[in-house]
Amino acid sequence: xxxxxxxxxxxxxxxxxxxxxxxxxxxxxxxxxxxxxxxxxxxxxxxxxxxxxxxxxxxxxxxxxxxxxxxxxxxxxxxxxxxxxxxxxxxxxxxxxxxxxxxxxxxxxxxxxxxxxxxxxxxxxxxxxx
Numbered sequence: 061x062x063x064x065x066x067x068x069x070x071x072x073x074x075x076x077x078x079x080x081x082x083x084x085x086x087x088x089x090x091x092x093x094x095x096x097x098x099x100x101x102x103x104x105x106x107x108x109x110x111x112x113x114x115x116x117x118x119x120x121x122x123x124x125x126x127x128x129x130x131x132x133x134x135x136x137x138x139x140x141x142x143x144x145x146x147x148x149x150x151x152x153x154x155x156x157x158x159x160x161x162x163x164x165x166x167x168x169x170x171x172x173x174x175x176x177x178x179x180x181x182x183x184x185x186x187x188x189x190x
Contacts (some may be wrong), residue, residue, distance in 0.1 A: 071127060089114040090124050094136065101140045102163045107133060139165075142177050145170070149186040158182070 070091050074084065093114035098106070110133055111121035125133045141162040148158040156167050159182075164170040174182045 078146060086116070087126055087128060090121065090128055093121065093133070094129070097133065097137050099142060101137060102161060104163070104165070105137070110137075120147070138173055139177070141177060142174055144176070145174065145182065146189075148186065149182060150189045152186065155182045155186065 073091070075085055093110050093116075096113040097110060107122065108118050111118040114124075114189075116119050116124070122132055127135070129136060131176055133138070140166065144162045145158050148161065149155070153161075159167045159170040164173075170180055175187070180188070
């Protein structure tokens with residue numbers, strides 16, 4: 061991955077990570093997998109698939125990802141999906157459609173996670189964002 065494609069945040073992360081994990085190539089692989097999640101959040105993706113994007117075992121990938129970002133890859137993916145859901149809910153989209161369009165497979169789990177992360181239900185969020 062070239063430095064031009066990396067965001068400023070990723071470049072800074074690579075500089076800071078020297079303190080925590082000195083192997084550049086592993087960090088770059090994890091950053092590549094994170095970018096994969098950013099781009100493919102709406103698809104049905106799982107940890108083994110994401111770890112393959114980093115060319116690492118699932119266990120090793122989770123450990124390095126958490127070291128770099130402070131959360132697990134699964135937590136990060138949920139966060140990305142909820143953030144995208146909020147954007148769609150602000151456009152007055154149907155809540156069930158939003159749920160499936162951001163990669164959740166269950167409206168119930170979507171509503172539960174949304175409330176856990178946001179502190180309010182998707183419908184309350186949608187009503188308050190207008």
